[in-house]
Structures are given as C-alpha cells and as structure tokens.
Amino acid sequence: MIFYFSGTGNTRWAAQQLAERTDEQLVFIPDVIDSDCRFALQADERLGFVFPVHGWRPPKLIRNFIKKLTISQAEETDSTHYTYMLCTAGDSIGRTKEIFEQDLAGRGLTLHAAFSILMPESYVGLPMMDVDTEPKEIAKLHQAWDDICLFATHIYNKVETEHLTRGPLPWFFSGPVGSYFVNRLVTDKKFHVNTDTCIKCGRCAEVCAVKDIDGGKGKTPTWIHNGKCLTCFACYHHCPTHAIEFGNRTLNKGQYYLTEERMNNVKP
Numbered sequence: 324m325i326f327y328f329s330g331t332g333n334t335r336w337a338a339q340q341l342a343e344r345t346d347e348q349l350v351f352i353p354d355v356i357d358s359d360c361r362f363a364l365q366a367d368e369r370l371g372f373v374f375p376v377h378g379w380r381p382p383k384l385i386r387n388f389i390k391k392l393t394i395s396q397a398e399e400t401d402s403t404h405y406t407y408m409l410c411t412a413g414d415s416i417g418r419t420k421e422i423f424e425q426d427l428a429g430r431g432l433t434l435h436a437a438f439s440i441l442m443p444e445s446y447v448g449l450p451m452m453d454v455d456t457e458p459k460e461i462a463k464l465h466q467a468w469d470d471i472c473l474f475a476t477h478i479y480n481k482v483e484t485e486h487l488t489r490g491p492l493p494w495f496f497s498g499p500v501g502s503y504f505v506n507r508l509v510t511d512k513k514f515h516v517n518t519d520t521c522i523k524c525g526r527c528a529e530v531c532a533v534k535d536i537d538g539g540k541g542k543t544p545t546w547i548h549n550g551k552c553l554t555c556f557a558c559y560h561h562c563p564t565h566a567i568e569f570g571n572r573t574l575n576k577g578q579y580y581l582t583e584e585r586m587n588n589v590k591p
Contacts, residue, residue: 324347324348324350324362324364324368324369324370324371325338325341325342325345325347325348325349325350325369325371325372325373326350326352326371326372326373326388327349327350327351327352327371327372327373327374328351328352328353328373328374328375328382328384328385328532329374329375329532330375330445330530330532330553330555330556330557331445331555331556331557331560331561331579331580331581332580332581332582333375333411333442333443333445333581334373334374334375334410334411334442335581336467336581336586337373337409337411337440337442337467337471338371338373338409340471340475341371341373341409341471341474341475341478344475344476344478344479345369345371345475345478345479347368347369347371350362351532352374352384352385352388353384353532353533356384356387356388356391359391359393360388360391360392360393361393361395362392362393362394362395363394363395363396364394364395364396364404365396366396367404367405368404369404369405369406369407369478369481370394370404370405370406370407370432371406371407371408371409371478372385372406372407372408372409372423373408373409373410373411374408374410374411375410375411375412375555376410376411376412376416376417376419376439377504377505377509377553377554377555378500378501378503378504378505378508378509379415379416379417379418379419379490379493379496379497379500379501379504380417380418380419380422380497380501380504380505381410381419381422381423381426382553382555383505383509383553384532384533384551384553385423386422386426389423389426389427389429389430390426390429390430392430393430394430394432403433404432405435405436405478405481406427406432406433406434406435406436407434407435407436407437407438407478408420408423408434408436408437408438409437409438409439409440409474409478410423410437410438410439410440411439411440411441411442412439412440412441412442412488413441413442413443413444413445413446413455414441414444414488414490415488415489415490415491415493415496416439416487416488416489416490416493417489417490417493417494417496417497417501418489418493418494418496418497418498419439419497420434420437420439420485420487421497422497423437424437435481435483436477436478436482436483436484436485437485437486437487438470438474438477438478438485438486438487439486439487439488440467440470440471440474441463441466441467441488442463442464442467442581443455443459443460443463443464443579443581444579445555445556445560445579445580446556447556447559447569447572447573447576447577448508448554448556448569448572448573449508449572450572453576453577454576454577454578454579455579460579461589464585464586464589465589465591468589468590468591469591470486473486474486508554509552509553509554510552510554511535511546511548511552511554512546512548513569513570513572514546514558514559514567514568514569515567515568515570516543516544516545516566516567516568517566517567517568518543518566520564520565520566521543521544521564521566522563522564522566523538523540523541523542523543524540524563525538525539525540525541525542525544526561526562526563527544527557527558527561527562527567528542528544528558529561530557530558530561531557531558532553532555532557533549533551533552533553534547534549534551535547535548535549535551535552536558544558544567554569556569557580559573559578560578560579560580561578561580562578565578
C-alpha cells in the first residue's frame, strides 16, 4: 500500500511509478484523512509513504495523518512490513527523513528505507524563489526517470537503504528555518484573486487537495480559511490566466505543474 500526497503533480508521478512497478495500491491521503485511518495489510505487503518536502520537513498533512494511522495485518505473521518513504523536493530535504522516522516510531512503525528525488521547483512563496528555468527543469525530469527506476527496484526487492539529498546544514534548515516556515509561511491569508483576469473556471478549487477554496465554474474563488492550507501553490500554478497571487511575492513569477505529456517528453 502506498500513501501519498501531491500538489503540483511531482509526487503523484513518483507514487504512480512505484505503484506500477511494485503492484501496490495507491491511497491519496486527503481522501482518507478524515476517516479513522485504519488500514489492513496483507502478509509481506510493503508500506510506502510518498510526499513532497515542505520547508525541509514532511508537510503538516502527512504528519497529522501519521498521528491517526493504525496499521493491522490481515493475516497473522511474525514478519515486519517493509516500510519506506520517498520524498520529492526542488533542492534538498534536510532532516525530513529523521522527522518522519520519529513520527512513524510514535505509531510503532519502523522505517527501513528512505529515498528523495529532485523535481522541478514549485515553491514560489519567498522573494528569492521561483520555478526552475526550462533547461534545469528538463535536466531534473531526466534524472527523475533514472532515480525512480533504481528506487523502485530497491523497494520491490525490499532493500534497506538510503538515497537522500540532504543539502548543507540539514539541522539548521529543518530546525529553525523549518519552524519559521511552518509557523509563519504555511497560510492561506496571502492568497488573493485578480478579478480582472480571473475567468471563473473553477480550476483552483478543483485542484485544492484540502478543500480550502470556495469556487467552481462561474464563481470567483475565495479562500475558506479552514486551517488546512498547506501553501502547496497548486491553486496558483494551475490557474490558466495567472489570476491568483500570494501577496506580492508571486508577481511576475512562473508557473509549473507536471503533466503526463511533459513527463513522457523526457522519458528515456
């Protein structure tokens, strides 16, 4: 079983690739997080978690899901389920693995393998951050195909290993910087719509995984402020007229989301 979350498509692609190569069931976390989060695994079934890195940490959605998660076995066995994480990031992951591993331990689960894949940048919420240039984007997507093939082989064979891009000063970025990110930058309060360019297509509300946008075809979108926003920028990136902005931090910045066509164009 593979639990995953994705905002702009990078992580969805990775999760789908793993599911195809390991013949495992995919579960989209936003679809189940309001349930009792109890799941039964078959004997020897793998347990995977695939998610993007937010602020050099697992997203709060993932951490809240783990707090609720209960895993049981459909058949009595002495074996421990092979458990792995695969995260996607635009640059580096810091101590994401250690934070996630600690969360799993709180639910009695052991992490056996951890992987990270660098994917095109989608975080645009800080002044100096923008989407990647086209050459850099293409290079990352080419490398992602190589990485997913290798990592899927390790996962299929239940290899206990790590392939992680931690980056410099992981304790600093996942610690004080990550804390600032979670407490100050994960918010829906800065999102707003330029009504002159909004075409009321409903796309932003459709792609919001946490249902924080009141919108739809023929409606000007407004944010509900339901406390669930992840600042994943899915709404911003999917807007066909660039009508959504995040304060003044996204002015004149690019947009990005991963399509099947885009990924297949760089497939080896």
